[in-house]
Amino acid sequence: MSNPILLAPGPVQLHPEVQRILAQPMIHHRTPEFDCILAHALSGLKFLFQTEQPVFIHTSTGSGGMESALVNTLNPGDHVLAIVSGKFGERWAEIAEVYGAHVHRLPIAWGDAVSPEVVKNYLKENPQTKLVLTQACETSTATVHDIKALGEIVAQTNALLLVDGITAVGAFPIPMDEWKIDGLIAGSQKGIMLPTGLSFVSFSKKAWAVVETAKTPRYYFDLRKELKANKNGETLFSSAVSLIKALDFVLKELQTKDLKQHFKEIKRRADFTRTIGQLMGLSLYSKSPSDSVTAFQLPASITTENGVQLRTHFEKKYHVTIMGGQDQAKGKILRLGHMGYITDHDMIETMSRLASALHDFGCTIDSEKIKHESIQWLKANSL
Numbered sequence: 001m002s003n004p005i006l007l008a009p010g011p012v013q014l015h016p017e018v019q020r021i022l023a024q025p026m027i028h029h030r031t032p033e034f035d036c037i038l039a040h041a042l043s044g045l046k047f048l049f050q051t052e053q054p055v056f057i058h059t060s061t062g063s064g065g066m067e068s069a070l071v072n073t074l075n076p077g078d079h080v081l082a083i084v085s086g087k088f089g090e091r092w093a094e095i096a097e098v099y100g101a102h103v104h105r106l107p108i109a110w111g112d113a114v115s116p117e118v119v120k121n122y123l124k125e126n127p128q129t130k131l132v133l134t135q136a137c138e139t140s141t142a143t144v145h146d147i148k149a150l151g152e153i154v155a156q157t158n159a160l161l162l163v164d165g166i167t168a169v170g171a172f173p174i175p176m177d178e179w180k181i182d183g184l185i186a187g188s189q190k191g192i193m194l195p196t197g198l199s200f201v202s203f204s205k206k207a208w209a210v211v212e213t214a215k216t217p218r219y220y221f222d223l224r225k226e227l228k229a230n231k232n233g234e235t236l237f238s239s240a241v242s243l244i245k246a247l248d249f250v251l252k253e254l255q256t257k258d259l260k261q262h263f264k265e266i267k268r269r270a271d272f273t274r275t276i277g278q279l280m281g282l283s284l285y286s287k288s289p290s291d292s293v294t295a296f297q298l299p300a301s302i303t304t305e306n307g308v309q310l311r312t313h314f315e316k317k318y319h320v321t322i323m324g325g326q327d328q329a330k331g332k333i334l335r336l337g338h339m340g341y342i343t344d345h346d347m348i349e350t351m352s353r354l355a356s357a358l359h360d361f362g363c364t365i366d367s368e369k370i371k372h373e374s375i376q377w378l379k380a381n382s383l
């Protein structure tokens with residue numbers, strides 16, 4: 001059997017050292033040994049988020065991080081602008097509604113990025129807006145938004161910009177302070193290259209003034225209390241010891257390697273995937289493609305029903321797990337992740353096996369040729 005490969009846009013393949021750390025015997029979270037690991041990890045997160053502000057760790061998935069960002073900044077009845085360019089933009093809107101916000105959805109066609117000018121005009125006409133919610137990368141469409149431009153615009157207003165960076169942080173540059181982001185959220189199973197189970201949240205100084213007084217009830221996600229606990233060298237509740245130990249390893253690696261180099265490696269995977277995919281006749285779905293995940297439109301000859309089956313067939317016969325489309329893109333696209341521990345061999349194998357799977361579904365593709373082109377491209381573009 002060929003080796004299994006996981007190239008989903010999260011969860012991702014783990015570094016062998018992360019796997020080793022996760023298998024270590026448990027230690028208690030109230031020990032000097034763990035205190036030291038936590039202190040390192042919290043400081044490494046500030047490096048990763050590129051912020052002077054504290055970054056918090058929640059034992060939750062990424063959606064918990066989104067909920068935390070909202071309950072800490074929202075007053076029931078607040079007017080909120082949600083940029084909805086896919087499934088996860090809709091999630092922002094739903095969470096804000098659950099907590100009593102008046103949500104104005106700004107619908108963006110799937111695969112398009114939001115126009116910063118439109119947001120600027122909206123905020124001019126609606127100065128009562130308290131929060132602007134967006135993804136940095138809308139994973140369901142593999143599309144990046146211009147967060148730098150949005151940061152400049154929202155900074156001129158009284159509103160806060162909350163950015164779901166779950167498939168951005170650790171995958172491409174998103175400097176929180178420099179880009180004037182008021183709330184940034186990350187998830188462990190994506191650019192942070194760990195298993196699912198942690199989310200990360202940080203707020204700007206502008207946001208902290210709101211956090212202190214926001215009226216939405218909060219208990220587990222009360223970041224005022226978490227801040228006090230972190231200042232005492234602890235997490236507010238039991239720490240996810242194994243995951244935080246592995247996090248500390250990943251953050252040290254990133255600090256040693258340097259973020260620029262790390263982002264270059266991920267961009268190379270994205271560039272490779274886009275080039276070889278197009279050689280196979282697959283076109284890009286997004287008009288503003290992300291480096292963390294690529295979405296390919298399936299050829300017109302493949303029906304929506306076959307599009308769903310193709311992904312399963314690829315996994316069952318060729319042992320490669322990638323993702324298909326969600327909601328309106330179901331059966332129409334394939335999404336390949338570029339985050340995590342990925343070797344050149346994984347990339348060559350993924351593309352040549354994908355060629356074989358497409359061939360099984362009637363496409364005229366020579367998988368040996370794709371393999372050859374993949375090897376050549378990676379050689380010519382080594383870092």
Ligand SMILES: Cc1ncc(COP(=O)(O)O)c(C=O)c1O
Nearest residue numbers: 061062063088139164166167187
């Ligand atoms: C952009 C984005 N936001 C939110 C989520 C939800 O994260 P989780 O499934 O960890 O709650 C995901 C997960 O795929 C995502 O990609």
